[in-house]
Amino acid sequence: MTEAAPQRPVILAVDDDTAVLSAVRGDLRSKYGRNYRLLTASGGAEAVTTLERLKLRGDPVAVVISDQRMPQVTGVEVLSKALELFPEVRTVLLTAYADTEVAIGAINDLHLDYYILKPWDPPEERLFPIIDDLLEDWHAHNQPGHAMTRVVGSRWSARTHEIRDFLQRNQIPMQWFDVDTSEEGRLLVEAAGDDGLPLVITPDGTALHTPDVAALAAALGHRTHADAEAFDLAIVGAGPAGLAAAVYGASEGLRTVCVEASVAGGQAGQSSRIENYLGFPTGISGSDLARRAVTQARRFNVEVLAPTSVLNLDLGGPYPRMELTDGSTLSCGAVILACGVSYRSLDVPGSAELEGRGVFYGASLSERDTVTGEDIVVVGGANSAGQAAVYFSEYARTVTILCRAPSLGAKMSAYLVDQIAVRPNIAVRCGATIRSVSGTEGLETVSVADSSSGSAVDIAASALFVFIGASPHTDWLPPQIARDERGFILTGPALGSRRFKTADGDRDPFLYETGVAGVFAVGDVRSGSMKRVASAVGEGSVAVQFVHQVLRS
Missing domain, CATH: 3.50.50.60 (FAD/NAD(P)-binding domain)
Incomplete structure (x- = not known):
């Protein structure tokens, strides 16, 4: 039997001004007409009716773009209805300059995704990049059913929690079935064989029983091995600091590898919404920020390996050498340690026994x-x-x-x-x-x-x-990397009288350089750092400038 072709997602444009509606329809059709259904409504009431009809039909709605000033039903009311019917829809308000305060109110009240000032000419600069970004976000959270990874397990299982957390933080579309309450979950277990829970069924139909995160990542096609053995720059950790260093390093011509033990994004990747990060007026989730950063890094040919752990940093040779859990090694001209922190354990009666089970x-x-x-x-x-x-x-x-x-x-x-x-x-x-x-x-x-x-x-x-509170991931580091009494890495002026010998004479450590020349530490793992996403990004990007100086010396 031939399967029905998947429905194209809908982009709905709303404006009671026929000239403006014609212009936005033409621009959107020229860029998105092949892959999306472009619908229009000539007023707020018509838009609400259209949205209700789409909901009844089960059609996917990706983006709604609405003018604000319309009689009877305003643009904010249209977008509010769209979010009620389609919680994952991305929303854009078309406004005049005088309506900016309304748009800011919609950001606070509705989590409006974007507002665009009219006119938006040229669309290649003021319309398409915004819609492209919103569509990428929408697709990251909305995949067809056949692309879903299905998980069957108990809500009180620590391994089930670990798997679900891994999938969620990687934004891998997932369906979860509680085996204690879901008939569908029990049927999947019967079909796959009762060889232990949790059961994970990948989009290609592979059944994995009680997999660890590494096995699950491999089954889903995650990259965990590098193509090469030598790099200009190796970064340990793919949180905001590490990903910023990766983007800046690779964009400036350094052959770069970024190794992450768990999930890209670090602690920030668990944040539901970061609202004070510059450039995102509506806020952004930590996982979305991580996804964007990883995409940007890979665009510059960074090799992002995750989940892959570094077992040891060998500083005995002419260049630093990292030993990975799979037995492979990576040599590099410089290292940036952005390995982050983890939350301290509660350490009260009952906490260890119930970890992952509440x-x-x-x-x-x-x-x-x-x-x-x-x-x-x-x-x-x-x-x-x-x-x-x-x-x-x-x-x-x-x-x-x-x-x-x-x-x-x-x-x-x-x-x-x-x-x-x-x-x-x-x-x-x-x-x-x-x-x-x-x-x-x-x-x-x-x-x-x-x-x-x-x-x-x-x-x-x-x-x-x-x-x-936080405990730094520094137990694996050699003793040459100086740390404070809590295990955070000392850098720059905090190293006191430490000096490095170079061909041009002795020098002081650079600002984020550790007690070993050419090895830097940035972000939460660094002693004295400010525990904020923006400061971590700044440290990661600045450290790359010092890496260039080390590689040139």
Whole structure:
């Protein structure tokens, strides 16, 4: 039997001015007419009717572009309806200069993706790049059913959580079936053979029973081996700092490899929405930022290897040499360490036993479905905790934030504090610490103590997301890489009187250079760094300028 051809996604343009509507239709058709269905509506009411009809037909809607000033139904109302019917749709508001405040309001209220000032001539500069970007985002989150990776497992399984988290952070389209409640999940297990859960079925039909992340990545075609053995620049870690270094290094002619032990994006990749990163007025999720950065790096021919771990950094030869977990080695002229940090363990009774079964470190956005309608707890007082609390409050019945500090404003950005304050299902308990966690199959209770009075109370919760400080990934480094008392890497002036001998005489370490010439450290793993995405990107890009000086010497 011949399968039906997949439906082309819809781009809907709305404007009550016939001349403007004709212009936007013509521009969009010239660029996107072959791969998308271009529909138009000559007013807000007609647009809403069109959207409702598309919903009933099950047609995919990728982008809605609407003028703001229309009688009866405004552009903001059209886009609001579009998001109600198609939560993944990308939205664009066409505005005059005088409507800028309306557009900013829509960014805050609707998470509007973009607004375009009329006129948009030339479209090659002021329209197409925006639509291209939005379509790429939409396709990253919307794949046809046959391209889905299916996961069958229990919500209380740590391995199931690990697999779902890996797929979500890599933006691999996934369907998850809870074996305890899903008939479809049980049928898939019967068809694949009951050889252990979780069961992962790849888009080509391969069934993997209890795979680890490395085996899953290989089955999905992730690149984990380098094509060459020698590079100008090797970067350890693909968080914002490492990816920035990769893009700047490769774009300036350096043969570059970037090795990531887990998932590109680092801790920032777990953020549901970063709203204070320059150039993204509507905010951007950490996984979207990572995807864009990886795409940009690969465009400049960076070899991004993930998941691949570095076992050892050999500094005994004329050039640094990295030994990887697969037994291969990479030699390089310079190294940038951007290996990041992980959240510290909770270390209270019950936490180790329930890790991955209700106790999670980091945002674990893949758990959105499991916390819907339930009571959850977020531990921490910095931005990562605030972003997670805001995100999960859209799904959970209640979110309780536990913070040791006397107020959230001590470490959290004001915009997040303000958002938390207006969400009725978020409760904040400052001056609070966790005594223990408990549960049988999964997490059930969190015991919380007030640090001033010492009195304790039990909170019922099915999930606990922990953000309580960071431990650097530096245990694998040789002793020549100097570190502070907490394990963070010392660089530049922090090395004190350290000097390097060169052909041109002795020199001081460069700003981000470690105790070994030609080895740099940037981002969260560096002692004294500012734990923000923007500063990590800045450090990664600046370090490349020093790499050039090392390679020339």
